[in-house]
Amino acid sequence: MDLSRLDRRIIFLIIAVVVIVPMLFDITPEVQITKDTQQIFDAIDSLNAGDYIMVSFDFEAASFPEMRPLASVILNHAFEKDLKIVGLALFSEGTAIGYTLLEQIARNYNKTYGLDYVYLGFRPQYVSAILGMGESVIKVFPEDYLKQPLEIYTDFLGLDNYEDLPLLVSIADGSLPIHWADYANARYGQEVAVACAAVMVTAFKPYFESGQLIGPAAGVKGAAEYEKLLGYEGAAHRRLFTQSVVHLAIILLVIAANISAYVWRKK
Amino acid sequence: MSIETLIAAVLTLAIFSFLYKENPFYRAAEHLLVGVSVGYYLVILVEETIWSKVARPLAYDQNWIVIIPAVLGLMMFLRLSRNRAYLTRIPLALLIGAGAGVSIPAMLWARVLKQMSASMLPLYTVSGMIVLVGVITTIIYFYFSREQEGWFGYLAKTGTYFLMVFFGATFGYTVMSRVTLLIGRMEFLLTDFLGVVG
Numbered sequence: 001m002d003l004s005r006l007d008r009r010i011i012f013l014i015i016a017v018v019v020i021v022p023m024l025f026d027i028t029p030e031v032q033i034t035k036d037t038q039q040i041f042d043a044i045d046s047l048n049a050g051d052y053i054m055v056s057f058d059f060e061a062a063s064f065p066e067m068r069p070l071a072s073v074i075l076n077h078a079f080e081k082d083l084k085i086v087g088l089a090l091f092s093e094g095t096a097i098g099y100t101l102l103e104q105i106a107r108n109y110n111k112t113y114g115l116d117y118v119y120l121g122f123r124p125q126y127v128s129a130i131l132g133m134g135e136s137v138i139k140v141f142p143e144d145y146l147k148q149p150l151e152i153y154t155d156f157l158g159l160d161n162y163e164d165l166p167l168l169v170s171i172a173d174g175s176l177p178i179h180w181a182d183y184a185n186a187r188y189g190q191e192v193a194v195a196c197a198a199v200m201v202t203a204f205k206p207y208f209e210s211g212q213l214i215g216p217a218a219g220v221k222g223a224a225e226y227e228k229l230l231g232y233e234g235a236a237h238r239r240l241f242t243q244s245v246v247h248l249a250i251i252l253l254v255i256a257a258n259i260s261a262y263v264w265r266k267k
Numbered sequence: 268m269s270i271e272t273l274i275a276a277v278l279t280l281a282i283f284s285f286l287y288k289e290n291p292f293y294r295a296a297e298h299l300l301v302g303v304s305v306g307y308y309l310v311i312l313v314e315e316t317i318w319s320k321v322a323r324p325l326a327y328d329q330n331w332i333v334i335i336p337a338v339l340g341l342m343m344f345l346r347l348s349r350n351r352a353y354l355t356r357i358p359l360a361l362l363i364g365a366g367a368g369v370s371i372p373a374m375l376w377a378r379v380l381k382q383m384s385a386s387m388l389p390l391y392t393v394s395g396m397i398v399l400v401g402v403i404t405t406i407i408y409f410y411f412s413r414e415q416e417g418w419f420g421y422l423a424k425t426g427t428y429f430l431m432v433f434f435g436a437t438f439g440y441t442v443m444s445r446v447t448l449l450i451g452r453m454e455f456l457l458t459d460f461l462g463v464v465g
Contacts, residue, residue: 066444
């Protein structure tokens, strides 16, 4: 049978079945911690209670299923460590998502807005926002997401610029971590850790190897590893089994299609 | 089941229906997505740019200096006028000049010098040798001022193998990312919408 002439809808159907069936079973595979995820975990773990951590929600709604587990583990870790979280978004779509996630996870730890965390919201033109915060965070964000002047949050007045910020985490589905590296790291020496969509890993790899970025925790696999480091099995663990089965199915389809193409070409 | 879940599920199914063939349900969902996205961006940008950077500083703080960038911004719209289009060169020149001034030193440092230094690893390690061969042969592949034949051609060919490894890794990661999105939607349909999975 020439698989290259197979109706593509049959392949969609196979993938749909392969996605749905594993979800019906409650199986969580064993997760091995990689050096990359360990790096970002260690970077956050090395901070002291009360230290500031800036979390930039640099992703859009389309990639929410992949980014949510990553954002959850980072925020869980930061709240567990009693860090003071400063949230922001450099993609307009990430603005509401970031705030909602921050609020949900803060509730689990009984954290108070304005005392344990603030959300600065969105600023357009990310290059000027990143550069501007190197001089003064309050000048770039005079008000927070709730339209309150930043001065009223006295617990956050110690954060003037990157000099007061031991770590910044970009949770990204696109190329924004590169801009954090270009402008915050290269110009101000700001430590930037990255939790990103798996599709971006190869684009960022040179930056991790050169030490300009820390991490990454990538995709649902990275989130599952991070969950293991935090000592629980959450959404990422549940998805990992399904993900592995789908990957196996795709590998088999690629092999079958190549064999079929080879055989038919010989004929 | 909440009305939000129902709407989200119906729209998800409408988009998935494209996998069978193009149909009016898919097109309606697609148009809705475009419309809602544009509306959302517009509100955010008006709020965060026009209101917070121009209107409010003028109205409440009497910060007249913002008139200059505001006028320069408005001048960009002169592109729509055939007679006055040349005036857009002024804000464009400012934008390009400032942009280049800000970007060139940062990018030269972050994207060239740091990357070069990171690729200079000790040659007595296996990874150091692989990086050296990979960098040199890949650069040779992109050197088009000389015919790629003979020893030069072999080196360029070696470069293509490194590129193929890169493309393979990128494809693998892309599959991983896209499958996660599909799993997320399926999980929503089976859990929140149908309640089949706990």
